[in-house]
Amino acid sequence: MLTARREERLSQLAAELTDSARYPAKISVTVIATDLNQPAGPELLLTELERRGLAPTVLINNAGFGYFGKFLDQPAEEIEAMIQVNIRAATLLAHRLGHAMARRKRGAILNVASFAALAPIPRYAVYSGAKAYLVAWSQALAHELKKSHVRVSVLCPGFTRTEFHDVARHEKSSLMQRTELTPEYVARIGLRGLERGQTVIVPGMWYRLNALLIRLLPARAAVAMSARSVR
Numbered sequence: 001m002l003t004a005r006r007e008e009r010l011s012q013l014a015a016e017l018t019d020s021a022r023y024p025a026k027i028s029v030t031v032i033a034t035d036l037n038q039p040a041g042p043e044l045l046l047t048e049l050e051r052r053g054l055a056p057t058v059l060i061n062n063a064g065f066g067y068f069g070k071f072l073d074q075p076a077e078e079i080e081a082m083i084q085v086n087i088r089a090a091t092l093l094a095h096r097l098g099h100a101m102a103r104r105k106r107g108a109i110l111n112v113a114s115f116a117a118l119a120p121i122p123r124y125a126v127y128s129g130a131k132a133y134l135v136a137w138s139q140a141l142a143h144e145l146k147k148s149h150v151r152v153s154v155l156c157p158g159f160t161r162t163e164f165h166d167v168a169r170h171e172k173s174s175l176m177q178r179t180e181l182t183p184e185y186v187a188r189i190g191l192r193g194l195e196r197g198q199t200v201i202v203p204g205m206w207y208r209l210n211a212l213l214i215r216l217l218p219a220r221a222a223v224a225m226s227a228r229s230v231r
């Protein structure tokens with residue numbers, strides 16, 4: 001099952017995935033368009049899944065966005081939306097679907113956070129905080145659900161070549177362009193980490209080395225380094 005707001009994009013992707021010339025394995029894809037920024041969005045999606053008799057055993061909480069700019073200059077609606085989509089929707093979906101997975105003693109949840117969760121980025125303050133929530137929540141949840149045989153992983157990619165920065169209204173710095181990952185690579189490493197039972201997954205050697213460096217640096221120095229990386 002695929003969900004997002006733009007139904008035509010989802011239908012296009014569904015057609016690619018079900019094209020047997022491209023992928024010989026038989027795949028069936030259901031498309032349900034949802035706006036997870038609406039307070040009722042997660043509930044509407046869950047109700048629609050139930051109505052169609054679908055009980056996912058794998059949940060990938062990938063929907064998310066950031067808004068670049070100084071916190072005090074950001075519109076309150078954008079701040080609320082970042083919390084709603086990145087935190088609230090992901091949490092409510094995992095809560096309901098996690099129940100069903102735990103009952104069946106089988107399932108997996110992959111939460112897509114960000115490297116910004118490990119190294120908070122000034123001018124992405126709310127976004128960094130929201131993604132840090134996902135890391136802390138996922139780590140605790142992974143422990144809680146272990147006995148139910150439900151795996152929980154959190155993916156922390158660095159800069160990745162997607163529509164993210166257009167949506168964030170952020171012109172990429174030269175460092176961002178030089179260290180950018182491809183979405184295919186990030187997805188592959190994320191799924192491999194989930195399969196291997198890795199809780200926190202950081203794709204790419206450059207980012208793993210930086211994660212190590214950040215742990216060794218005083219927090220203030222790490223934040224200053226992040227601020228420089230997006231300029």
Ligand SMILES: NC(=O)c1ccc[n+]([C@@H]2O[C@H](COP(=O)([O-])OP(=O)(O)OC[C@H]3O[C@@H](n4cnc5c(N)ncnc54)[C@H](OP(=O)(O)O)[C@@H]3O)[C@@H](O)[C@H]2O)c1
Nearest residue numbers: 004005006035036037062063064114157159160162163164
């Ligand atoms: N690109 C990066 O540098 C980067 C780095 C670290 C982490 N991430 C994280 O990776 C995840 C995927 O982002 P991306 O890089 O692929 O950016 P993207 O190209 O902008 O994709 C964002 C996805 O989220 C969906 N989405 C956004 N708002 C939504 C809403 N209100 N309701 C339902 N779906 C919504 C979008 O579909 P619709 O617009 O059709 O709704 C789209 O499928 C996000 O959680 C992001 O925070 C990205």
